[in-house]
Amino acid sequence: MLPAVYFRWRKGDTRMLKVLLVDDEMYVRKGLYELINWMDLNMEIIGEAENGAEALNLIECLQPEVIITDIRMPILDGLELIRAVEKMPHLEPVFIIISGYHDFKYAQQAIRYGVHDYILKPIDDEELTATLQKSANLICNKRKHILLAEGQASNIMLEDVIKGHVQKEDEHRYAEMLGINRNSSLLMTLIELQTGLDEIKITIEQLREAVHSLESNLCKMFISEQQRGTFALLLLWPDHHQGGSALQDKLHNIHITLSKGFNLDMGLYAGTLVKEIGDVPQSLMAAEEAAKHKYAETGGVVRYTEIKDKSLFVFNVYQDEVDHLILSLEEGNRPAYHKIVEEKFKLFHMNRFSPQAVAGSLLHYITGILAVVHEMGGNDEGLQQLKELAQQSHEGWNLRLLKNAFLTALEEAEDYVSQLRMERSKGDISKIKRYIDANYTENINLKSIAALFYMNPVYLGRLFRKSYNQYFNDYLLNLRIHEAKKLLRQTDLRMYEVAARVGFQNADYFVTQFEKLVKLSPTEYRNLLMGNEQRGAQCQDGT
Secondary structure (H helix, E strand, O other), X not given: OOOOOOOOOOOOOOOOEEEXXXXXXXXXXXXXHHHOOOOOOOEEEEEEEOOHHHXXXXXXXXXXXXXXXXXXXXXXXXXXXXXXXXXXXXXXXEEEEEEOHHHHHHHHHHHHOOOOEEEEOOXXXXXXXXXXXXXXXXXXXXXHHHHHHOOOHHHHHHHHHHHOOOOHHHXXXXXXXXXXXXXXXXXXXXXXXXXXXXXXXXXXHHHHHHHHOOOOXXXXXXXXXXXXXXXXXXXXXXXXXXXXXXXXXXXXXHHHHHHHHHOOEEEEEEEEEEOOHHHHHHHHHHHHHHHOOOOOOOOOEEEHHXXXXXXXXXXXXXXXXXXXHHHHHHOOOHHHHHHHHHHHHHHHHHOOEOHHHHHHHHHHHHHHHHHHHHHOOOOHHHHHHHHHHHOOOOOOOOHHHHHHHHHHHHXXXXXXXXXXXXXXXXXXXHHHHHHHHHHOOOOOOHHHHHHHOOOOHHHHHHHHHHHHOOOHHHHHHHHHHHHHHHHHHHOOOOHHHHHHHOOOOOHHHHHHHHHHHHOOOHHHHHHHHHHHHHHHHHHHHHO
């Protein structure tokens, strides 16, 4: 069983280095979140643990590249953790020790185990940042050596080009090795595999093979994985084809070929054409900007040159829109909320909602539904699809996939709300039955009880019959007649007194209802009992 830890892990991010924090003091772990600008270091904290045993479980599961750990911790200390990880096959994380002054000897021992560095508490942010940067460089160099050993020099160089790591004096050498000639411009294009909640099964190798099949003497392409499901395509485009629609046609051809070949929705987001290798990161930034317009454009291909002067809507939906959808869901009116969602997603496109605005709008709906469920005594476990949708980033989606997933999640929520209402109603109906049993002698009826319990009389009548297989009025009448028979047997009360005791306001009506159920009048019923008793007494005398 995994420990209770805090995760902040974006979907499939493979470029950022994964960091695990291990310290038995929570304020230290939380402090590390705020102390360092992790994004600038191309790092992301994926989890935290309060001792070595918890950390060991997480390391096996998450495989972090960097582990920042204290030494003195309960259950399994930092040194024991390092020794245990050393025995794990295919795992070579970089360990950074954070230690109190009195733990200095332990830290020295840790260095002998191959720990990258240690930081003394209190932690200095500049010192830790420098150590983390060295760790990142170490990991990056290891990766490069692995790729070089596998004959992937061009992939390493492509990564350097995309990240802007090429020095001005090295640009000519990179261009020669990658086959980039002076008569070509460079275009960064992002390829997004749009799978929604489904698992991504396409590998970089498969996509690279498909892309290479689209190359020609005039158009060369390189591909690199940005994060799981998103790939960077560097396209070399001949300068003499700059004008006209040739580039647009090429991008659409790539999009159609890949989409059909993998039977998968894809998005292509093209940046700007640049001449110099050093300007490739700018083209990538333009491609990322184009990707923000994916819900506003159609066709699956978005070029920066086409959207650069278009604005995006960045606000969420209004509360009354949320209330309208939730009301339809609570009422179980599936066609109504389906219509609301269809219209809303059309507006997402027509009003040029940004992916963040769409995600924020859906989150607004989701939190409203969660609030209703919690008010009804439910919990998040009954809303798995809504929860999963709420945790998704906007990568890997298009409006069609998102709309279908949202509708499916709403249907799950509708069923759960209906289930909660039924469970709640069962509790309410048992209370109502107990109230009837205790107050049948009063002037009560379906309408008065429905008002008392804030329910619709028609709904209460249906619920009562469904719960007890008997109409409300029949149950109340049978209860009153049953008690009347008891009074007739056990007392000498007059008929109008018996009627009043069991809740009848009119003695004649009591007699009529009694005869209908018992097939005898109250008097006949009592006389029959008395006659039986007299005959029984005579029999006893005769003996």
